[in-house]
Amino acid sequence: MKNSIKVERAKKNITQADLAKLAKVSRQTINAMELGKYVPSTVLALRLAQIFEVEISEIFTLEDSDWV
Amino acid sequence: MKNSIKVERAKKNITQADLAKLAKVSRQTINAMELGKYVPSTVLALRLAQIFEVEISEIFTLEDSDWV
DNA sequence: TCTAAATGTATAATAAATATTACAATTAGA
DNA sequence: TCTAATTGTAATATTTATTATACATTTAGA
Secondary structure, eight states, X not given: OEEXXXXXXXXXXXXXXXXXXXXXXXXXXXXXXXXXXXXXXXXXXXXXXXXXXXOHHHHEEOOGGGGO | OEEOHHHHHHHHTOOHHHHHHHHTSOHHHXXXXXXXXXXXXXXXXXXXXXXXXXXXXXXXXXXXXXXX
């Protein structure tokens, strides 16, 4: 799964730490997500979509490998 | 977090077992999700949205308690 | 009503998400 | 260039998602 958190963050011009606070998770969680190190829960994905005011599908997109 | 998986499933007229197979998870995962027993990963949410051909936000919605 | 299918439930095991702390590397601005 | 802010990384611990197996309950159809 890909995500465009870094881009959305750039649009809003906020740091990982800022976003972590807004989303109520640790900064490492944001960092690891941006680096594709793990897949967030749907609750966190919904929170991010709400923060960035976009649809989840604009931030997170499935790849073929996600169906294996 | 609420979800309308049961409703979407009813629209498509498929069983939990059918959906489990389509989404490539166990039936228990589908059942537990429908009963609100846990929150799926974003990959699973995206798969379900793709299966039901709707936006994730049509299936999963945040509640106030998800921000605590 | 009988039966099969569908759904709910329980337990235990494993994998994965998330927090915490801490430090290294990079970047931007004075 | 120095310094502070930002980002990347690592290890460990804890919580939570997911599987597997198995059985009980409910529902729908013959």
